[in-house]
Amino acid sequence: SPWQASVLTLFPEMFPGPLGQSLAGRALREGRWGLDAIDIRGFATDRHRSVDDTPCGGGAGMVLRPDVVDAACAAALAAGPDRPLVVLTPRGVPLDQRMVRGFAEGPGVVLLCGRFEGIDQRVIEARGMLEVSIGDYVLSGGEPAALVLLDACVRLLPGVMGAAASGEEESFSAGLLEYPHYTRPTQWNGLAVPPVLLSGNHAEVARWRREQAEMLTRTRRPDLWARHGSATPHALDGQV
Ligand code: SAM
Numbered sequence: 001s002p003w004q005a006s007v008l009t010l011f012p013e014m015f016p017g018p019l020g021q022s023l024a025g026r027a028l029r030e031g032r033w034g035l036d037a038i039d040i041r042g043f044a045t046d047r048h049r050s051v052d053d054t055p056c057g058g059g060a061g062m063v064l065r066p067d068v069v070d071a072a073c074a075a076a077l078a079a080g081p082d083r084p085l086v087v088l089t090p091r092g093v094p095l096d097q098r099m100v101r102g103f104a105e106g107p108g109v110v111l112l113c114g115r116f117e118g119i120d121q122r123v124i125e126a127r128g129m130l131e132v133s134i135g136d137y138v139l140s141g142g143e144p145a146a147l148v149l150l151d152a153c154v155r156l157l158p159g160v161m162g163a164a165a166s167g168e169e170e171s172f173s174a175g176l177l178e179y180p181h182y183t184r185p186t187q188w189n190g191l192a193v194p195p196v197l198l199s200g201n202h203a204e205v206a207r208w209r210r211e212q213a214e215m216l217t218r219t220r221r222p223d224l225w226a227r228h229g230s231a232t233p234h235a236l237d238g239q240v
Pocket of ligand 1: 136137
């Protein structure tokens with residue numbers, strides 16, 4: 001069965017949103033992956049259909065109730081129990097390409113989107129959720145973060161990307177930022193394409209790209225450079 005994403009949200013109409021377009025949208029229509037957006041409010045039990053309450057200990061905002069979120073999780077997992085249950089939260093593990101690859105290689109994901117101040121911690125722990133952040137900034141809700149995570153996963157699924165190789169060669173797969181790209185016209189506004197790229201010498205092109213990738217990574221992302229850059233074998237050389 002195809003890779004299946006379930007999203008637990010108070011705003012199911014936000015899905016598939018941008019994922020209904022372009023490569024992801026075509027793959028969705030072709031059945032290469034599946035998406036169901038589940039309305040958390042459908043699991044409210046009181047007559048006001050309330051999903052949240054005020055924070056214990058005081059403070060501003062509202063917190064999603066554990067009983068309602070738990071029932072929504074149970075419903076999502078019933079349709080695919082082997083999938084990781086991920087909650088999008090700014091205090092989670094930072095999303096990176098390695099994590100994306102892991103999700104894409106599995107049967108799918110269940111994504112829980114927070115709103116307001118967040119979600120009662122007890123249901124996060126009781127369900128053993130994986131807490132994931134898409135960066136060090138605060139969104140108003142988890143939905144854009146879920147769309148980001150899904151976009152990154154779906155493009156890696158078999159048959160989704162036009163040229164299969166383009167997933168392997170780009171930023172982060174070799175632990176380096178990607179080299180810059182150029183196309184025709186070779187002269188534009190008085191600016192030339194770097195001559196080596198027009199030389200037809202594949203070895204020289206590969207070396208130039210490698211040098212550019214290393215230079216960019218060293219200067220822009222010293223953190224990435226320290227972790228991967230210096231230790232990575234010349235992964236790009238064999239591919240270009
Ligand atoms: N009070 C929370 C805090 O300071 O950590 C912020 C809650 S935020 C206004 C509402 C929801 O947006 C969160 O529950 C989470 O689902 C989502 N969210 C916000 N920033 C995020 C990020 N960087 N990565 C993933 N999800 C995020």
